[in-house]
Amino acid sequence: MSAAKIVSCAVCALLLYAATAAAHHAFSPVYDSKRSTTVSGIVVEFRFANPHAMLTLDVKDDTGKVTKWTVEFAGQLNLSEIGWTKESLKPGEQITITGNPTHVVSHQMAFVRIVKADGTVLLPAAAQRTDILEQERRERARRRTQSP
Amino acid sequence: MASRGSLVLLVISLAWPGAAAAQSASRSKLEGMWSDPPVTIMARFCASWCTDAGIERLNALLDNPANDSRPVAQLSAEASVFQLDTYIKGRLTPGALASFPLDPADDPGLLRCEPWGLARQIFAPHQLEIRRLGPDRMELHYGEWDARRTVYMDGRKPGAGQAPSRLGHSNGRWEGDTLVVETSGIAANLTIWRSRHSDRLRVVERFTRADDGAMLLLTATLEDPSTLREPVVVKRNWRWAPTSIIAAYDECKPPIAVKKGVEP
Numbered sequence: 401m402s403a404a405k406i407v408s409c410a411v412c413a414l415l416l417y418a419a420t421a422a423a424h425h426a427f428s429p430v431y432d433s434k435r436s437t438t439v440s441g442i443v444v445e446f447r448f449a450n451p452h453a454m455l456t457l458d459v460k461d462d463t464g465k466v467t468k469w470t471v472e473f474a475g476q477l478n479l480s481e482i483g484w485t486k487e488s489l490k491p492g493e494q495i496t497i498t499g500n501p502t503h504v505v506s507h508q509m510a511f512v513r514i515v516k517a518d519g520t521v522l523l524p525a526a527a528q529r530t531d532i533l534e535q536e537r538r539e540r541a542r543r544r545t546q547s548p
Numbered sequence: 549m550a551s552r553g554s555l556v557l558l559v560i561s562l563a564w565p566g567a568a569a570a571q572s573a574s575r576s577k578l579e580g581m582w583s584d585p586p587v588t589i590m591a592r593f594c595a596s597w598c599t600d601a602g603i604e605r606l607n608a609l610l611d612n613p614a615n616d617s618r619p620v621a622q623l624s625a626e627a628s629v630f631q632l633d634t635y636i637k638g639r640l641t642p643g644a645l646a647s648f649p650l651d652p653a654d655d656p657g658l659l660r661c662e663p664w665g666l667a668r669q670i671f672a673p674h675q676l677e678i679r680r681l682g683p684d685r686m687e688l689h690y691g692e693w694d695a696r697r698t699v700y701m702d703g704r705k706p707g708a709g710q711a712p713s714r715l716g717h718s719n720g721r722w723e724g725d726t727l728v729v730e731t732s733g734i735a736a737n738l739t740i741w742r743s744r745h746s747d748r749l750r751v752v753e754r755f756t757r758a759d760d761g762a763m764l765l766l767t768a769t770l771e772d773p774s775t776l777r778e779p780v781v782v783k784r785n786w787r788w789a790p791t792s793i794i795a796a797y798d799e800c801k802p803p804i805a806v807k808k809g810v811e812p
Binding site for chain 2 (some may be wrong): 419420426427428429430432447450451452454475476477478479480501503504505508525529530532533534536540541544546
């Protein structure tokens with residue numbers, strides 16, 4: 401397995417709301433939307449559950465030490481709406497995941513983006529809706545400029 | 549006369565491409581499974597709760613060419629703040645204002661996995677299944693928290709001495725094609741906008757199916773002489789989703805640690 405890549409950024413354009421707008425509680429007391437972390441690792445378990453789906457990931461660093469990461473998602477109710485199933489992430493699968501880390505606990509994050517080994521990108525429901533909503537807004541602006 | 553907000557919701561429903569499939573469903577019945585609304589700006593704005601003030605604000609923001617380069621999410625967030633600051637806040641009593649808004653880090657749903665009270669549950673995202681359980685009652689079953697409410701259609705009163713409960717006592721009636729549900733006996737708890745309410749809260753919900761049959765619209769009026777200076781009228785919408793399934797809701801775990809003072 402490749403060495404873990406852990407990158408933190410001070411300013412993160414990825415909006416936590418995108419992952420959690422439909423959660424049963426705000427994520428802001430637990431996760432820091434102003435920072436993001438990216439790790440690569442092997443899926444140990446994906447619990448497709450409510451109120452939140454949870455992923456356990458084995459992440460190996462440059463010395464070969466393995467650390468277990470926990471990733472929190474919106475719930476099954478939310479993810480089902482965009483076609484996720486319990487098979488969306490399989491044990492043994494290599495993934496690279498970006499998320500918002502917790503304020504106080506390491507090795508845990510809230511899901512923002514996953515890239516699978518074959519390049520498939522998984523995004524939260526709200527992020528998937530963005531293009532559709534922006535297109536509607538552009539159409540609305542176009543009609544406005546064309547109206548007499 | 550219909551408000552602009554109502555008209556907007558109606559337009560949303562008419563614009564949804566799944567409308568034709570749902571037209572065969574009876575307009576006079578609300579029974580069945582409803583879920584998250586279609587992906588349109590206004591439908592998503594009202595996916596949990598919205599007000600006419602918020603809808604008007606969002607329309608104004610969208611109609612202003614100066615905002616054409618701002619993301620829709622940013623405009624929606626601004627309209628949400630507007631409806632909180634102008635509509636909701638202006639209706640809270642001084643006592644309710646003192647603790648408004650509750651810090652999300654103090655949310656008992658987060659800290660203790662405590663299911664929501666009525667004033668949050670009815671605005672919970674995701675599914676709402678409406679079922680007739682018999683001639684005298686209906687059930688409202690929500691995806692969030694897997695919560696179930698019984699709505700008595702025979703006008704029965706709560707039992708003598710019955711203490712206020714999380715979801716209260718609900719009586720329903722039909723006014724034409726509109727299901728009207730009046731609920732009282734609700735234990736003091738939180739509203740969806742994180743203000744506190746008392747056990748004097750009374751909620752009237754009006755459920756209607758939009759003309760094309762594909763959308764379910766809720767207009768809820770909340771009255772609480774202890775925490776609200778005047779009634780608050782809130783709206784939300786769902787889409788017809790007969791194949792949607794409410795999954796188990798049994799893996800809630802309190803967080804290891806929370807940080808106070810961080811707004812959502």
